Amino acid sequence: xxxxxxxxxxxxxxxxxxxxxxxxxxxxxxxxxxxxxxxxxxxxxxxxxxxxxxxxxxxxxxxxxxxxxxxxxxxxxxxxxxxxxxxxxxxxxxxxxxxxxxxxxxxxxxxx
Amino acid sequence: xxxxxxxxxxxxxxxxxxxxxxxxxxxxxxxxxxxxxxxxxxxxxxxxxxxxxxxxxxxxxxxxxxxxxxxxxxxxxxxxxxxxxxxxxxxxxxxxxxxxxxxxxxxxxxxx
Numbered sequence: 737x738x739x740x741x742x743x744x745x746x747x748x749x750x751x752x753x754x755x756x757x758x759x760x761x762x763x764x765x766x767x768x769x770x771x772x773x774x775x776x777x778x779x780x781x782x783x784x785x786x787x788x789x790x791x792x793x794x795x796x797x798x799x800x801x802x803x804x805x806x807x808x809x810x811x812x813x814x815x816x817x818x819x820x821x822x823x824x825x826x827x828x829x830x831x832x833x834x835x836x837x838x839x840x841x842x843x844x845x846x847x848x
Numbered sequence: 849x850x851x852x853x854x855x856x857x858x859x860x861x862x863x864x865x866x867x868x869x870x871x872x873x874x875x876x877x878x879x880x881x882x883x884x885x886x887x888x889x890x891x892x893x894x895x896x897x898x899x900x901x902x903x904x905x906x907x908x909x910x911x912x913x914x915x916x917x918x919x920x921x922x923x924x925x926x927x928x929x930x931x932x933x934x935x936x937x938x939x940x941x942x943x944x945x946x947x948x949x950x951x952x953x954x955x956x957x958x959x960x
Contacts, residue, residue: 767946779852779938779951780891787946825891834879834904834945838891 738763740828742839750847755813757842759826764804767829771800771811774823774841783824784811788831816846851875854939854952861929862960868925869955871939879903879945880922882914883938885954891938897922898945929959 739762749755759769768787772780784793784800786809792801797814813820825841854871861867873880881904882894895914896904902914911927926933939952 770949772951777954779953780940780949782948782950785948823889827891829946834896834898835893835906836949840888840890 738766738828738830738835738837740826740837740839742824742826742842744842745840746843746845748845748847749816751816751818753816753846755811755816755820755844755846757811757813757824757826757844759809759811759839761807761809761828761837763828763830764807765831766804767831769800769802769809770827770829770836771798771809772825772827774825780825816844818846818848820844821846852939852941852950852952854937854955856955857953858956858958860958860960863929863931865929866925866927867929867957868923869937869939869957870921870923871952872921873939873941873950874920875941875943875950876920877941877943877950878919879942880916880919881940881942881949882922882924883940883951885936885938887935894937895922895924926957931959933957934959 770785771783786802799812823841823843827836827838852873879898881896897916900916936954942949
């Protein structure tokens with residue numbers, strides 16, 4: 737059974753600092769790994785999707801890496817801004833089937 | 849123009865009642881999902897439909913019955929509501945397995 741863990745559960749940084757968010761998964765037989773952002777009272781917005789054959793994906797200030805062998809993914813957000821404050825969730829899709837398993841999320845606060 | 853829309857956004861109801869949450873996507877996607885986010889913010893899949901056919905039923909009590917009249921709609925009907933059903937229910941869709949998933953804004957269900 738796939739388990740996805742995100743540590744820390746909460747993170748507070750001053751504006752301008754780089755953010756590093758961690759995600760670990762127990763079963764390396766994944767199809768892809770996705771990172772989402774959730775704002776209070778809102779749904780999830782997809783940020784990056786990394787296929788199992790890829791090592792990283794980049795979009796603007798966001799960069800996500802994937803190391804299947806160690807069961808880890810990291811989301812880097814460069815030069816954080818107050819608007820980056822949100823909860824960030826990672827989710828692993830099983831290699832077989834259509835089940836996406838989510839981590840518990842990291843709640844980020846970027847202080848001006 | 850909302851891609852995945854679900855109604856109602858807020859629902860407060862008494863134990864024992866029956867209620868429905870509706871979901872529609874205008875993205876032309878083949879696959880739709882229902883997720884439940886509990887009070888600890890963990891997101892878990894409940895159901896997944898592909899072209900109106902059920903492909904995932906994640907040990908959800910049979911009081912929950914999804915219905916997909918066409919591939920653009922996936923409704924969730926809940927019978928005999930219990931206190932533990934209080935949660936946020938998210939509808940989502942994707943073009944195919946492994947593609948980016950798009951979420952609705954959630955339906956906040958409170959059972960009193």
